[in-house]
Amino acid sequence: MSALTLRAAVTAFSPLAERIGADIGYGTAVVGIFGMLPTAMFGVAGLCTPMLVRRFGLERTVLIAMLLAGAGSLVRVFMANTAELLVFSGVALLGMGVGNVVIPPLVKRYFADQLAAISSLYIVMVQLSTVIPAFVAVPLADGHGWRISMGVWALVGFAAAVPWLVVLRARRGRDLVDTTALPAEPAAAAGKVWRSPVAWGMAGMFGMTSLTTYAMFAWLPMILSDAGASAGFGGSMVGLFALMGLIPALGAPTVVSRMRNPFPVVVGCMVLFATAFVGLLVAPMSVPLLWVVLLGLGPSTFPMALTLINLRTRTPRGSAALSGFTQGVGYAIACTGPLMFGMLHDWTGGWTAPFALLFVALGVLLAGAWQACKPRMLEDSW
Template sequence: MSALTLRAAVTAFSPLAERIGADIGYGTAIVGVFGMLPTAMFAVAGLITPLLVRRVGLERTVLVAMLLAGFGSLVRVFSGGTGELLTFSGVALLGMGIGNVVIPPLVKRYFSDRLAVISSLYIVMVQLSTVIPAFIAVPVAEAHGWRISMGVWALVGFAAAVPWLVVLRDRRGRDKVDTTAVPAEPTVAVGKAWRSPVAWGMAGMFGMTSLTTYAIFAWLPMILADAGASAGFGGSMVALFALIGLIPALGAPTVVSRMRNPFPVVVGCMVLFVTAFVGLLVAPMHLTLLWIVLLGLGPSTFPMALTLINLRTRTPQGSAALSGFTQGVGYAVACIGPLLFGMLHTWTGGWVAPFGLLVIALGVLLLGAWQACKPRMLEDTW
């Protein structure tokens, strides 16, 4: 239930951005700001969550995350102006960003003997929280208005808080982190992550996957429109791109957990990415479905990275530190992906340079994965 909240505030808004702008009065520039807000807030959450976990424990942190996601999603639909909508969208996204970081160590704490299965489950829920709001946003808005269309997802956040209240009652204070497992100062675990090649490798792997994925989400409709496709076709291809992500979400955690060093899988993902890029550049309206399927399988490195957070740490505390560092740095870098992609297209008038940027990102991803996939533990390298 928690994982099902983690993207709803993003994809419930995007299809309605123009409609909402016409209602409360903002232009296309603000749409760009909204486009960068998710990765920015996820980056902030990645940096502050390990400290929050150290102070109040994993369970209280995820409870706070779900309440923030529900509260922000609810209040923003009553906004009468752009400032309020941005502010409370930021609150909702901060809650979701904290959830992004804290769920992997919770999986490690409660299901250390079933990491692959539970990782697949929650990553699939994340994918569904990306796809479902986007699919139903416009029909619900046409029937009941955009405020109902977006506000209904607040209920999911509040509902996801309820099981954690039960868990906290059951634990009776045992949700605090084990202070014997980590240094006493809350900043030390984060600081040591910064000095680990495992952490930097994970950040590179996660960050470049996110940068590439968000750039594709933002610009795929325009790439196809320039090739002669209709707006409806472009939108359906974005939906297909998101849906294909369910396949690696189901399979990648199991594959990674069974391999001592899963780097060859990363190399295979890079081949899929590059093949799709070439296809979209050379023949975007021929074999389009094939290019989108390959493009959707390329980001298998996303569920791989989330699974490796637990496979490359010994304790929930190490997992929290690695998750926070990986997602904090990764999402901070991913923020600039759609912006740079668009700027390169504007400057050059074509798509070769923007795709060149993504190829460079894939090179950094490979270097990061080389470090992240090595069979060693974060705690042994920091």
């Protein structure tokens, strides 16, 4: 339930952006700000969540995250101006960003002997929370208005808070802050993440995957439109791109957990990415389904990175520290992807320079994965 909350505020809004703008009065520039807001708030959450975990523990932190996600998603639909909509969208996204960080260490804490299976489950739920709101947003808005279409997803956030209330009640009086193998100075220990090649490798792997993926979510329809496709076809290809993410979500955690060093899988993902980029650049409408299928399989490095957060740490505290650093730095980098891709297109009038940017991102991703995939633990490398 928590994982099903983690993308709903993003993809419930995107298909309705123009309709909402026409209602409350904002233009295309503000749509760009809304486009950058998710990764920006996820980055803030990634850097701040380890402090919340040290203060409140994993369970209370994820409860706070679900309540923020639900409250922000609900309150924003009652707003009548752009600034208020942005603020409360930010609240919802901050809650989802905190959830992004704390779910991997919670998996490690409660299911250390089933990391692959439970990681697959929650990553599939994250993918569904990306796909389902996008597909139902417009039909719901047509039938009941955009406020109902967006506000209904607040119920998922509130529902996801209920199991954590049960867990907290069951564990009342017991220490909810993990103290296993903690150094004497927890704050200093968390700071050591910044000096670990494992952490920087994870951040590069995760950040470049997210940058590339969000750039494609934002610009794939226009790439196809410039090649002669209809707006409806471009939208359906974005849906296919998102749906393809379910395949690696199901399989990647198991594959990664069974390999001592899964770097060869990353190389395979880069081949898929590169083939799709060349196809979309040179002949986008020759076999667009093939290009989009390959493009959707390339980000298999996303579930790989989430799984490696647990496989490369010894304790839930280490997992929380690595998760926060990976997602904080990664999403901070990723939020520049759609913007830079679009700016390069505007400056050059074509798609060659924007795709060159993505090839550079693939190089950084490979370098990061080389460090992240090595069979060693975070706690041994700081």
